Amino acid sequence: MTAYIARRLLGAIPLLIGIATLIFVVMHIAPGDPTVTLFSPQVPPGLIEQMRELWGLDQPLHVQYFKWLAGVFTGDFGYSYTQGRPVMEIIVDALPQTLVLTLCALVLVFALGVLIGAYQGVRQYSTGDNVLSVLALFFYSMPSFWLGMMLALIFAQKAHQWGWPIAFPVSQPTSVDYDLLSFGGKIVDRLRHLALPVTTLTLALTAGVTRYTRSQMLDVIRQDYIRTARAKGLPERTVIMRHALRNSLIPVITLLGLYLPFLFSGAVFVEHIFAWPGMGRVIVGAINQRDYPVIMATSFFFSVLVILGNLLADVLYAWADPRIRHE
Amino acid sequence: MSDSPGRDPLRSEPGAVSPAMIAASAVIPGVGHVLAGRRQQGALLMTAWLLAVTLAIGAWSRIAAVPATGSADDWIAVGTLLAMLLSVWFAGTIGLARSHGGHSANRDSQVSDAWRRFRRSRTAMAGLAAIVILYAVVLLTPLIAPYDPGARVGDLAQVRLLPPSREFLLGTDRLGRDILSRILHAGRISLTIGFVATAISIFVGTAIGAIAGYAGGRIDTTLMRFTDIVLSFPRLVLLILIVSLFGRSITVLILVLGLTQWPSTTRIVRGDVLSIREREYIMAAQALGFGRVRIIMRHVIPNVLGPVIVAATLGIGNTIVLEAGLSFLGLGPPSPTPTWGVMIEGGRDVLLSHWWVATFPGFAIVAVVLAFNLVGDGLRDALDPRLR
Numbered sequence: 001m002t003a004y005i006a007r008r009l010l011g012a013i014p015l016l017i018g019i020a021t022l023i024f025v026v027m028h029i030a031p032g033d034p035t036v037t038l039f040s041p042q043v044p045p046g047l048i049e050q051m052r053e054l055w056g057l058d059q060p061l062h063v064q065y066f067k068w069l070a071g072v073f074t075g076d077f078g079y080s081y082t083q084g085r086p087v088m089e090i091i092v093d094a095l096p097q098t099l100v101l102t103l104c105a106l107v108l109v110f111a112l113g114v115l116i117g118a119y120q121g122v123r124q125y126s127t128g129d130n131v132l133s134v135l136a137l138f139f140y141s142m143p144s145f146w147l148g149m150m151l152a153l154i155f156a157q158k159a160h161q162w163g164w165p166i167a168f169p170v171s172q173p174t175s176v177d178y179d180l181l182s183f184g185g186k187i188v189d190r191l192r193h194l195a196l197p198v199t200t201l202t203l204a205l206t207a208g209v210t211r212y213t214r215s216q217m218l219d220v221i222r223q224d225y226i227r228t229a230r231a232k233g234l235p236e237r238t239v240i241m242r243h244a245l246r247n248s249l250i251p252v253i254t255l256l257g258l259y260l261p262f263l264f265s266g267a268v269f270v271e272h273i274f275a276w277p278g279m280g281r282v283i284v285g286a287i288n289q290r291d292y293p294v295i296m297a298t299s300f301f302f303s304v305l306v307i308l309g310n311l312l313a314d315v316l317y318a319w320a321d322p323r324i325r326h327e
Numbered sequence: 328m329s330d331s332p333g334r335d336p337l338r339s340e341p342g343a344v345s346p347a348m349i350a351a352s353a354v355i356p357g358v359g360h361v362l363a364g365r366r367q368q369g370a371l372l373m374t375a376w377l378l379a380v381t382l383a384i385g386a387w388s389r390i391a392a393v394p395a396t397g398s399a400d401d402w403i404a405v406g407t408l409l410a411m412l413l414s415v416w417f418a419g420t421i422g423l424a425r426s427h428g429g430h431s432a433n434r435d436s437q438v439s440d441a442w443r444r445f446r447r448s449r450t451a452m453a454g455l456a457a458i459v460i461l462y463a464v465v466l467l468t469p470l471i472a473p474y475d476p477g478a479r480v481g482d483l484a485q486v487r488l489l490p491p492s493r494e495f496l497l498g499t500d501r502l503g504r505d506i507l508s509r510i511l512h513a514g515r516i517s518l519t520i521g522f523v524a525t526a527i528s529i530f531v532g533t534a535i536g537a538i539a540g541y542a543g544g545r546i547d548t549t550l551m552r553f554t555d556i557v558l559s560f561p562r563l564v565l566l567i568l569i570v571s572l573f574g575r576s577i578t579v580l581i582l583v584l585g586l587t588q589w590p591s592t593t594r595i596v597r598g599d600v601l602s603i604r605e606r607e608y609i610m611a612a613q614a615l616g617f618g619r620v621r622i623i624m625r626h627v628i629p630n631v632l633g634p635v636i637v638a639a640t641l642g643i644g645n646t647i648v649l650e651a652g653l654s655f656l657g658l659g660p661p662s663p664t665p666t667w668g669v670m671i672e673g674g675r676d677v678l679l680s681h682w683w684v685a686t687f688p689g690f691a692i693v694a695v696v697l698a699f700n701l702v703g704d705g706l707r708d709a710l711d712p713r714l715r
Contacts, residue, residue, distance in 0.1 A: 018553075019556055019560060022560065026565075026569060026572070030569075030572030141644060141700050142692075142693050143655075143689065145652060146651075146671055146685070149678055152678070153679065156679075157678075264563070264564070265563035265564075268564070269655070269656075272656065284567065287571045288571070303559055303561065
């Protein structure tokens with residue numbers, strides 16, 4: 001198992017270099033450079049040149065490329081053009097916020113998706129199955145940013161207006177008076193702020209897991225060993241939970257890796273709507289201000305997270321299914 | 328035709344078609360079908376005919392103005408209306424006459440086989456109907472839209488952010504523009520972007536996948552490694568990056584959406600090609616001395632088209648959502664062009680006080696994407712050989 005993990009980790013290195021290169025290429029074949037934001041009649045002519053020199057843009061491309069690669073491996077992404085602090089510091093601030101959001105959503109997506117999918121698989125073509133299928137497709141077809149806005153409209157504003165007992169906050173991870181709250185109050189406050197963003201992400205992504213689990217369950221239930229289990233008189237509950245569900249869950253693990261890019265894309269929108277200070281907001285802000293080092297670093301981190309997620313999924317898969325790791 | 332093999336007993340003709348019925352259909356298409364006992368088809372044809380004629384009469388003043396002042400879009404709308412009228416009329420008359428003899432010529436072909444299974448799914452047919460109606464509505468927009476999408480409908484102080492009413496069915500936005508008209512016009516842009524971008528991605532994806540799968544070896548490794556790199560880049564981030572660096576325009580949007588979607592198609596195609604490459608008929612083609620290009624084009628690609636068509640249908644929905652997302656982040660087509668994403672973005676600031684501005688364009692997206700997903704699912708089931 002250790003050898004397998006080591007092999008996979010080594011295999012990820014060329015992929016990382018490839019991604020770092022892709023980011024560099026995209027940034028440099030684009031017309032214009034970061035100094036375009038400085039052009040204005042008030043700027044003295046020499047200043048642009050000075051800034052280019054300061055930011056290292058006057059150096060030959062290959063030098064810039066190797067500097068960027070070296071930075072990638074040492075974790076030194078330079079200084080932000082607009083915030084005047086190290087890029088790494090910005091990311092260290094923003095990454096945990098995104099991780100909290102996405103991890104909560106990820107757990108819910110898979111828990112709900114597997115539960116609902118398994119139920120649908122067992123009760124194929126029942127009313128419950130049909131209703132859930134249509135519902136899943138409905139949420140699947142919804143843009144997550146619009147869903148987030150609708151949730152905010154209903155569960156924050158209208159809930160308040162109609163006097164529902166619970167209304168949720170719609171911006172920032174904490175309330176203004178967060179520091180004054182007791183320990184328990186702080187936890188409740190955080191959870192309340194997480195509620196709508198996490199619900200948005202979960203609703204938008206659960207459908208895929210549900211559908212996949214359902215079809216896996218349908219495949220497994222027709223297998224001979226399920227008939228054997230039933231034939232030897234095991235209670236239906238045991239057959240489903242122990243024999244069918246466990247085996248149909250193995251391929252679901254692969255979805256974990258496939259889902260991360262969607263999760264992060266969703267997070268970009270959700271952070272935008274709910275004023276959540278995570279990576280998504282950082283990258284959108286940086287792009288609007290042409291803050292090249294921040295753009296490059298955040299794109300790179302997003303890709304690293306995706307690769308790590310894929311790796312984790314592969315390792316889990318190998319752990320769950322011995323046939324894979326001995327190949 | 329009488330010796331056509333085994334007429335489907337389930338589709339036995341309810342009644343013979345007489346010339347009188349065809350004549351009746353020539354006056355009002357569909358009547359003949361009803362008389363011949365095909366009520367459903369008849370009702371459908373009559374409804375379509377009624378709608379098209381009503382539209383032609385109702386929008387007559389606009390149609391009459393087209394030759395003098397019309398833009399390309401106006402001409403397309405008039406053409407669509409004409410095509411609608413003609414096709415319904417011909418379906419009512421000639422279609423009815425033809426069906427008399429039975430049209431079982433290619434009943435056993437793969438396509439008609441898949442179509443028969445597709446038709447069995449009620450949800451998929453509903454999705455298909457929705458898509459046909461949506462495209463018709465979008466093409467007919469210049470004749471249907473109640474107001475000019477770009478201009479405010481009256482004095483700004485009085486028509487700004489009006490709630491839905493009889494006059495403005497879906498209300499007006501911050502600049503006093505009619506939301507319904509804007510949704511209709513935006514639909515054309517969104518559907519076009521979705522369609523063209525998906526076409527590009529399917530073309531590129533199929534080409535790369537087929538080459539990688541068929542060539543194998545180093546070419547395969549290189550191409551698939553590149554595909555992996557693109558796949559592990561969160562697509563939205565890549566899109567934001569490229570659109571913001573290369574400028575916002577519909578062309579850039581289409582290209583970028585098309586050129587970032589291909590990896591998933593490539594994977595599907597390559598996987599299928601790998602197994603097809605080992606089949607006997609490919610060996611036979613090789614033994615006959617056909618060139619590589621010919622084998623790929625004539626023998627490999629037609630056999631992977633099923634999953635590709637499914638991917639394309641689902642891809643259109645996906646692309647429309649992404650395009651809306653980019654517009655929402657301020658990276659859509661530049662200002663006067665309405666898209667659904669731009670409209671939702673415009674309603675974001677006033678969401679809590681004027682909910683209709685952002686809500687209705689979202690429903691439009693959901694409707695379109697849902698329709699494409701339903702059809703995609705239906706196609707997947709219809710084309711899946713395991714379910715045969």
